[in-house]
Amino acid sequence: MSEVILSVRNLSVSYLARRGRVRAVSNVSFELHAGETLAFIGESGCGKSTLNLALIRTLPKTGQIDSGTMIYTRRDGQQIDVLKLNKQEHRRWLWSECSMVFQGALNSLNPVIRISDMIYDTAAAHGIPREDARKQALDLLEKVRLDPQRVFNSYPHELSGGMRQRVLLAISLLLRPQIVIMDEPTTAVDILTQRSILDVLKELRRELNFSVLFISHDLAVAAEIADRIATMYAGEIVEIGPVEEIFYRPRHAYTLALLDAAPRLSAGAEELHSIPGSPPDLIMPPPGCKFHERCAFAVASCHTTPPPLRPTHDAACHLVACTESERVLAAQRKIMRQ
Numbered sequence: 001m002s003e004v005i006l007s008v009r010n011l012s013v014s015y016l017a018r019r020g021r022v023r024a025v026s027n028v029s030f031e032l033h034a035g036e037t038l039a040f041i042g043e044s045g046c047g048k049s050t051l052n053l054a055l056i057r058t059l060p061k062t063g064q065i066d067s068g069t070m071i072y073t074r075r076d077g078q079q080i081d082v083l084k085l086n087k088q089e090h091r092r093w094l095w096s097e098c099s100m101v102f103q104g105a106l107n108s109l110n111p112v113i114r115i116s117d118m119i120y121d122t123a124a125a126h127g128i129p130r131e132d133a134r135k136q137a138l139d140l141l142e143k144v145r146l147d148p149q150r151v152f153n154s155y156p157h158e159l160s161g162g163m164r165q166r167v168l169l170a171i172s173l174l175l176r177p178q179i180v181i182m183d184e185p186t187t188a189v190d191i192l193t194q195r196s197i198l199d200v201l202k203e204l205r206r207e208l209n210f211s212v213l214f215i216s217h218d219l220a221v222a223a224e225i226a227d228r229i230a231t232m233y234a235g236e237i238v239e240i241g242p243v244e245e246i247f248y249r250p251r252h253a254y255t256l257a258l259l260d261a262a263p264r265l266s267a268g269a270e271e272l273h274s275i276p277g278s279p280p281d282l283i284m285p286p287p288g289c290k291f292h293e294r295c296a297f298a299v300a301s302c303h304t305t306p307p308p309l310r311p312t313h314d315a316a317c318h319l320v321a322c323t324e325s326e327r328v329l330a331a332q333r334k335i336m337r338q
């Protein structure tokens with residue numbers, strides 16, 4: 001595998017709520033390699049978006065990073081801990097080394113400013129001359145299959161949802177960052193636009209060789225775009241591995257349940273499955289494995305001992321050795337129907 005450009009270790013993030021601190025992300029560790037796409041999957045509220053907001057240090061006021069390191073390797077080999085950068089250094093790091101495409105493009109684009117002015121503002125903040133920014137932006141707008149001249153001079157409301165999402169993708173690449181974080185970039189668009197955005201993203205990745213942290217609750221999209229998948233549950237990464245391994249040989253009972261809950265085109269309504277119960281209270285999380293209250297395979301140790309992530313294809317599950325997907329899925333379905 002290619003060199004590691006981002007190494008996150010024991011990252012924990014919490015939000016202050018009336019009842020106490022919500023442990024939204026707990027001791028998360030992972031590595032991102034040059035040129036790879038790592039997708040985070042999991043139910044709403046599992047911590048995927050919080051994790052990525054923490055990576056770019058843009059948590060809401062009630063959120064805080066409690067612990068962890070985030071070592072980023074620049075192109076020249078210099079390593080920095082992003083969490084230790086001061087405000088100005090961090091501002092420079094954003095966009096030039098790591099950018100983010102948020103879901104819902106209309107919320108990310110200023111409705112009263114032309115696309116060109118947003119591009120000039122971003123470039124000016126990083127000392128890029130106006131003319132260079134213009135050339136670069138027109139080139140990128142063409143690469144994302146838009147009419148560059150028209151879109152460059154447009155206001156966001158003059159563009160469709162899919163066009164705005166592609167504009168965001170172009171702006172995120174303006175300063176040629178090594179990492180682009182994408183938070184559900186295809187959620188708010190129709191299926192054909194989604195197809196075209198994914199194709200554009202794959203092409204750009206091949207051409208510009210950046211790495212992507214991709215957040216999605218859509219397993220089909222994640223399967224198509226990712227090299228590796230990380231399953232998150234209750235603020236923790238419970239399984240991480242190559243995309244084929246996760247989808248064809250999942251080892252964690254939660255990943256199995258997620259895959260089983262994904263609707264299939266060929267399935268009838270009676271074959272739709274859900275995961276029983278709801279995610280745990282993250283102010284007072286349960287002891288042991290956080291999934292044990294919903295897991296069809298929980299054994300005594302699951303109630304008391306948190307399972308550690310194991311090497312290679314990692315899964316934090318006490319039963320990892322015996323999870324042969326088909327057998328386990330069949331058993332899980334049977335239990336869920338009871």
Ligand code: SF4
Nearest residue numbers: 289292295302317318
């Ligand atoms: Fe289920 Fe136990 Fe594995 Fe948790 S550790 S997923 S409760 S079998």
